[in-house]
Amino acid sequence: MLTSIHREMIAVALGDHFSTRALERISAANIHQDRIRGQIGHDEYHFDNNAFEKSYAYIEEQRLLTTSALRRQDVSSAWSAFGRLTHTAQDFYAHSNYVDLWLSRQPEGASRTPPDIDPVHPDLLHAEALRSGRIYPLELLSFIPLLKPLIMPLLPRDSHARMNLDSPARGPKFDYAFQAALKRTRIEFEQTTKDLPQDLFALFVDK
Numbered sequence: 001m002l003t004s005i006h007r008e009m010i011a012v013a014l015g016d017h018f019s020t021r022a023l024e025r026i027s028a029a030n031i032h033q034d035r036i037r038g039q040i041g042h043d044e045y046h047f048d049n050n051a052f053e054k055s056y057a058y059i060e061e062q063r064l065l066t067t068s069a070l071r072r073q074d075v076s077s078a079w080s081a082f083g084r085l086t087h088t089a090q091d092f093y094a095h096s097n098y099v100d101l102w103l104s105r106q107p108e109g110a111s112r113t114p115p116d117i118d119p120v121h122p123d124l125l126h127a128e129a130l131r132s133g134r135i136y137p138l139e140l141l142s143f144i145p146l147l148k149p150l151i152m153p154l155l156p157r158d159s160h161a162r163m164n165l166d167s168p169a170r171g172p173k174f175d176y177a178f179q180a181a182l183k184r185t186r187i188e189f190e191q192t193t194k195d196l197p198q199d200l201f202a203l204f205v206d207k
């Protein structure tokens, strides 16, 4: 997703929970995952290339780093790890066909708005039809604006370029990905903090 979208989701989903400085640190670590070195060879940061198991493992690894840092009173490392965790969780909805699968399951004629989306439907999270976009080397050339219109038609349907819901420019399904990622960010916060003792929770939220 675009940097501005990740930032907005952190602010909206977690703004009531954390201090301003904590939010800033979480947000910075979140968007740092999209640096060039974080984009190449790190499918697990972004749920790219069907790396579902690696990405789920990465989320749990970052959750463990968050809580273990808090136990050492290292709140700065905890914010960074949690920021990285939220990036991966949010990218799931922008880089996979989860939104398509959820929409295809809605009853005929039912009108479902983006806030209706269930971000953790158990059947869909492990559906056989779940896919995420493949990064083809050719896609790198599409980052050059002048080349983009020439490259895009050459990229396969299962490419990240054709599948992503990274920005509103991708059409109406983006809003579903956005709302799902927003809800998922809140779920990840609950999941990460549910067993924290009160003093470590207070340290984490910095309020």
Ligand SMILES: [Zn+2]
Residues within 6 Å of the ligand: 001, 033, 034, 045, 046, 087, 091
């Ligand atoms: Zn990403």
